[in-house]
Amino acid sequence: MNVAVVRPVFLWGAPGIGKSSLVRQFAASLDLECVSLLGTQLAPEDLIGVPQIVDGKSRFCPPEQIARDEPYCLFLDELNAASPDVQKAFYSLILDRRIGSYELPAGSIVIGAGNRATDQALARPMASALVNRLVHVHLRADAADWLKWAANNGIHAWIVDYLTQRPDHLWSAPPKTEEPFSTPRSWHMLSDTLHSYGPEVSDETIAMLGYATLTPTHAAAFRAYLKTVRHAYDFEAILKGDARWPAAPQDRDLLYFLAETFRARLARELPADKRHASPTAHRFAFRAKTLLVELAEISLEIAQLAIANANAEDGSPALPSWFLLEAARDLPRLVAARA
Template sequence: MIPSQIATALETLFPIRQPAFLWGPPGVGKSRIVAQTAARLDLPLTDIRAVLLDPVDLRGLPHIGDDGRTHWRAPAFLPREGRGVLFLDELNAAPPLVQAACYQLILDRSLGEYRLPDGWTVIAAGNRDQDRAVTHRMPTALANRFVHLDVAPDLDDWVTWAKTADIAPEVVAFLRFRPSLLHDFDPSRETRSFPSPRSWEFVSNMLGATRDGRICRELFAGAIGEGAAVEFAGFLSLWRKLPDTDAVLAAPDDAPAPSEPAAVYAICEALGRRATPETMPALTRYAARLPMEFGVLLMRDAVRADSATARTEAFAAWARDNAEVFA
């Protein structure tokens, strides 16, 4: 399932308190999906890295009560009231004894004398066995307590998220040109870095921190691997030669219109971010000069940037002129 479908599934499971386990390769965004879905539903999130726990960390410490018997003091990180999401991240990387300690918490919503409040839902996540990550095979008794969902990367989903997360437009434009590099992970390859949604966010942050080309090149390689870094560095050179967006908006009929696919992806990304009802007349005139598929891309980006652009006369005229695209 792609991330937006996973989010919809979680919105279904949270209210009925059904535990779920998200499976996926490293860097695909499992933890972020859980956190963003909880935030969208205004649910507090308690994020527990199961791999860092010992069994006693969940059960708590013993003490002698007033009745002279041994009782257990539950850890402070376990919720006591209200509603929310208890997220056990990297659960299958935890030692078997820690996983065993989760049995009762997940199925019976209790652990010894501790009881999970009724308003809380348990969600877990982890890498797959074939990813060569640190994992321990999950006992079938524990696995049977979850609804299992496999997370797969999706470019359109990622672009939608990137527009709200202030990801550098150069990164978005490049991945539209080279979508296979959004997540290029092969566990059989001996490499420490590889392209993933997570590592492309690193690249975006690096672009905002320095413009030193030599340093950037090494940093990119350290985040996304040598091959992807070479391609992205070449794309950046092309990006920096694009027509100025102000010049395009000022003279959409005369401004240069690139023909090389990488450059067209880049100019569409740059212009889409400038979309407003006021700039739509210029954008639609420029879109008419691009190959049809790129004109559609530019208009889609414009509407995504500002939904009011879809209600302009300029957009309506462009849609009428390109009605065959929507047939």
């Protein structure tokens, strides 16, 4: 806040991580109206206005939505996607906080936002003169922060519970082709559609909605998670030995999801250095090796996926190297014991 009242701020971040929502929430916290201008839909005259003859002299009249008497938050969304002429029109507004003879009221805030060129989104290079007039902040999606927000903003309970277990599925890098991908925005869209359908929504409809808004991997995992919720499958019961891995062919997607949950649990609860492992972590590591053997008896492929190398594309977390070495050493003995 101390920066934005004296210098314009520019937010960089991938599509769908909540840049626009963050600005609107910030403005609301200050009791300021947020006026949003979308760079891709503007022409220069939308900013500088049109000339009018006053006392025999031409004078530019800025548009009503900009020329206000009370302080407000001016949000220049997709600023770096605007045409060069529109970006030039922003210069005086950003540098001098004025358009023609109109000056922003004291206490007004100017914030810009845009995607990066690496996000497969529309992004034009910004002139160095414009770059140098902005205070730059780079944002990323954070599951802990988003889940706190979601709990108070009506996000569907299934989505909150799922992302609590799989925070690594909140966001995925934009693909190079035109297909859905996972972002806080897409999870919010999925939440809205699930609320619209109600609690009786079918598994087939959930799959359709998931594949329409998320990456294929995340959509399949979310559908399998809901099978665990609806049909009383529970990884905790498997971990405690009160239940077994589902072995029926029709439950293969469920088995895959439980194996992913198993991997995420290993990554979360086992420290990178064995010397820092608590007694509880050691017991969990020992039980995990038995569970791997039981999983391999059903599907060797899924068991291998559970301990495979981390994959940056699907967001699978890395497992501690000491656990993988112990597993490679102990699994033959555990297999022999079960035989």
